[in-house]
Amino acid sequence: MERYKVIREIGDGTCGNVFRAYDIETNEIVAVKKMKRKFYHWEECISLREVKALQKLNHPNIVMLKGVTMENHELFFIFEHMECNLYDVIRERRAPFSEEEIRKFMVQILQGLVYMHNNGYFHRDLKPENLLVTNNIVKIADFGLAREVCSSPPYTDYVSTRWYRAPEVLLQASAYTPAIDMWAVGAILAELFTLSPLFPGETETDQLYKICSVLGSPDHSVWPEGMNLPRSNRLQFFQIPPRNLWELIPNASLEAIDLIQQLCSWDPKRRPTAEQSLHHPFFNVGKWVPRPLHDASYPRTNESRASPRLELNLWGFGTEPDDLDLTLSLKPSSVTDLSKHAPKHTEEEILPHLGFENPPVQPGLWPLMSSSHRPMAMGDVPAMPSWQQAYMIDSQSTLPAVGGFSGSPFGLSPLQPNLLERNPSLAPIRHVNFF
Numbered sequence: 104m105e106r107y108k109v110i111r112e113i114g115d116g117t118c119g120n121v122f123r124a125y126d127i128e129t130n131e132i133v134a135v136k137k138m139k140r141k142f143y144h145w146e147e148c149i150s151l152r153e154v155k156a157l158q159k160l161n162h163p164n165i166v167m168l169k170g171v172t173m174e175n176h177e178l179f180f181i182f183e184h185m186e187c188n189l190y191d192v193i194r195e196r197r198a199p200f201s202e203e204e205i206r207k208f209m210v211q212i213l214q215g216l217v218y219m220h221n222n223g224y225f226h227r228d229l230k231p232e233n234l235l236v237t238n239n240i241v242k243i244a245d246f247g248l249a250r251e252v253c254s255s256p257p258y259t260d261y262v263s264t265r266w267y268r269a270p271e272v273l274l275q276a277s278a279y280t281p282a283i284d285m286w287a288v289g290a291i292l293a294e295l296f297t298l299s300p301l302f303p304g305e306t307e308t309d310q311l312y313k314i315c316s317v318l319g320s321p322d323h324s325v326w327p328e329g330m331n332l333p334r335s336n337r338l339q340f341f342q343i344p345p346r347n348l349w350e351l352i353p354n355a356s357l358e359a360i361d362l363i364q365q366l367c368s369w370d371p372k373r374r375p376t377a378e379q380s381l382h383h384p385f386f387n388v389g390k391w392v393p394r395p396l397h398d399a400s401y402p403r404t405n406e407s408r409a410s411p412r413l414e415l416n417l418w419g420f421g422t423e424p425d426d427l428d429l430t431l432s433l434k435p436s437s438v439t440d441l442s443k444h445a446p447k448h449t450e451e452e453i454l455p456h457l458g459f460e461n462p463p464v465q466p467g468l469w470p471l472m473s474s475s476h477r478p479m480a481m482g483d484v485p486a487m488p489s490w491q492q493a494y495m496i497d498s499q500s501t502l503p504a505v506g507g508f509s510g511s512p513f514g515l516s517p518l519q520p521n522l523l524e525r526n527p528s529l530a531p532i533r534h535v536n537f538f
């Protein structure tokens with residue numbers, strides 16, 4: 104490791120410590136991830152998921168693995184260096200992001216995911232800490248849990264970060280799909296608006312409770328398969344109506360709310376793919392595309408022409424290729440020359456069609472949590488022993504307290520300068536450069 108001079112530690116994850124370092128051969132700043140576990144065979148190293156996935160994935164929105172080195176039974180990954188992660192960006196943010204800023208982040212995350220999913224991988228641990236940022240360029244990192252889409256279930260080793268964990272994983276489905284990444288994208292999108300996590304569960308059970316408190320408890324009509332999963336009986340305790348997302352995320356546009364709602368669908372089959380998400384009207388705000396004028400459902404009568412109405416139409420989009428270019432539009436109620444009929448309308452005539460109605464509003468929710476309280480990346484704090492009693496009787500009046508632990512498990516450890524240098528290369532070194 105003489106080639107790399109450590110500047111400082113920049114990350115302490117579950118699997119490894121990450122250091123900013125200087126590559127004396129290339130004069131570049133790199134990120135060196137030192138894996139916490141020991142390795143005894145080179146084959147062990149190169150068969151790691153993170154190595155296998157990153158060797159194959161080469162995309163501007165996926166962090167580049169430059170090489171892998173083993174020394175003294177310690178394994179080091181050499182990555183391109185990024186300034187910070189999205190969690191830092193959110194934490195340091197004092198004012199809300201503009202929707203345009205959020206759109207720019209989201210487009211990049213989704214483009215990285217489209218590439219990854221199309222190449223047969225899903226990430227399984229998407230969260231703001233794993234989205235690295237330099238000059239507003241976002242790259243997906245930490246492929247420690249990445250899995251090949253075609254690998255066979257059951258995926259029992261899955262332990263992604265709780266707040267971004269999809270319900271099918273929480274309920275112990277034995278097989279799941281790239282839709283688990285899309286759930287995380289929905290939660291991250293909401294967090295970009297509020298600067299607070301959408302589902303900050305303290306335990307797995309509390310995580311389900313928090314999801315029910317926002318989306319409402321699921322039933323057979325919204326997620327038939329979900330009702331038969333091993334842990335679905337937990338949901339029966341939560342008879343909770345959905346919250347109105349507009350209230351929870353007041354600074355989000357209707358398009359953003361609709362996208363969050365779709366991404367955070369209980370049923371993974373109802374979540375749009377990364378590719379479909381990129382075609383959602385949220386990414387077309389400001390680009391008004393007229394709906395085709397020949398609409399059979401609107402009679403071409405003089406009467407209707409005389410009183411045109413406008414509808415703000417957020418059309419649902421599905422899996423059909425034709426659906427992909429649907430977008431926000433002004434829909435005239437009759438076939439008419441728009442230029443001759445300039446609209447004279449009040450706000451009430453602009454009707455949102457979002458596919459969800461105003462649900463009864465739940466009186467209280469957990470306080471918006473500081474994003475400095477992060478959940479453990481792996482494993483969970485044991486569930487509250489009395490949760491059944493707490494939730495069964497009156498779930499709305501017995502909301503569990505939140506934020507009961509201090510200090511972030513993601514906080515950086517004290518600096519360990521020159522740690523790599525302190526490990527002299529006595530053992531044989533194996534090194535491979537990918538690029």
Ligand SMILES: Nc1ncnc2c1ncn2[C@@H]1O[C@H](COP(=O)(O)OP(=O)(O)OP(=O)(O)O)[C@@H](O)[C@H]1O
Nearest residue numbers: 114116117118119121134182183184185232245480
């Ligand atoms: N290429 C990089 N450039 C800059 N910082 C990085 C880089 N890679 C990782 N980091 C920092 O180190 C932190 C931990 O990295 P990473 O997620 O890869 O480790 P991990 O042990 O797999 O973590 P986790 O606990 O999420 O599984 C990241 O959140 C990020 O802040």
